[in-house]
Amino acid sequence: MSNSMYPGDGLDNLLAGRILGNLTTEEERELIARDSQETEIELERLERVAAAIQLAFEERRHTPLPKSLYDKILFDSKFQLSTSREQVRLGGKSKTLVMSDYTLTRREVFAWLCMAASLLVAFGLMYSGRGGSLSSLASKRARLLKADTELIQVAWAPGKTPFGQPVTGDVVWSNERQEGYMRFTNLPVNDPTKEQYQLWIIDPSRDDEPIDGGVFDVNSKGEVIIEIHEKLKVISPKAFAITVEKPGGVVVSTQANLPLLAPVP
């Protein structure tokens, strides 16, 4: 039973508290214990209500995005859209990646060439040891490694249900900054319409239940870096675990499919 100090239906109270971000640790634990598909549906519904409330207070007219920001988002979207489209197509009947089918204008060709040139420069800088980075996540990870000397860095090892292929990589996590990144090599590409990867952070000093570290997809072979999106403050993690879950992830995992584990010594 809920020991909530707030009257009303216990579950509704907990769900509202989760959306408003004002659950106590005890209430958070109780909500996790009461997880079900129904609670997830209700959480999503309340999330939409909160969004509608936000919209109700919003003005109808807004200052548009700054031009430079607008242009950057528009340009970056060429790569991000193609990635998400490949994910969607992978969920269909064909497993074949399909190249973009829009016709490149001369201006776009120029932009792509500039992009290719800058990548070459980045490669050159990286391999010449003079700095530079290929991706923002890689550089963020590198910055974290430099910034926090108390950082946790642990390697992935096979879990209860290992993959059929060797997967390597590591987790870096900063308790101080509440920031971390996972690196994987050869993590199988998933079909996000059927299943997604989910990170769990085992932190007994905080709770008996693992902390949800976020859901993610892998859409390319080779090395990938994923930012950790922990849902609660991490105090002293003892292990990081990857499970395979239904799309959107779960609040509590059965751990039936746990292919990777990274214990903290």
Place this chain on the structure above:
Amino acid sequence: MNSAIVAQPLFERLTAGDQDAVAECLNRYGGLVWSMARRMSPTLADAEDAVQEIFIEVWQNAHRFNASIASEATFITVLARRRLIDRARKRNRTIETTSDEFTADPIASDRDSNSVDLGDEAAKAAECLQRLREDQRDVLKMSIYEGIAHEKISNLLDKPLGTIKSLARRGLIQMRECMSRSLNPNMTGDAL
């Protein structure tokens, strides 16, 4: 015979990788997201980073949009709120504005601003908000719209923290009940 051309929905075109749809989406909702990000971010640079992350989420989740569940504006607002709350929590401090630059959301002149259709849910929410007690409405506005932490609301309104939490939770639950009375009952059970 009416031969009007019906445009393909925005999110279908985004899912198909249509670059024109990206520009349309930014024109239509960029100002809304920018307004939210400025209000709930400590600096301009932080707000710009947040907006970029939010739109990456929008592109990556475009295929999950379901018009029978939520309007485009609500869909984008859910994604934006998730990202902004996550970023605020990572900063390990309350979401609050830190300078006058962000406390006001000045509405630009017609020439410099863009208009957004906030959807039926927003209109219904506005109607339901009027049915709440004034103190509930005030707390929900401060908590959800302005992104102020409940501890600070407690100080600002000079009321116990437990009272503020209770007002916010009850208010949100009542809003759900009110909105579900006249919105499509099928608005449950799918992504977002």
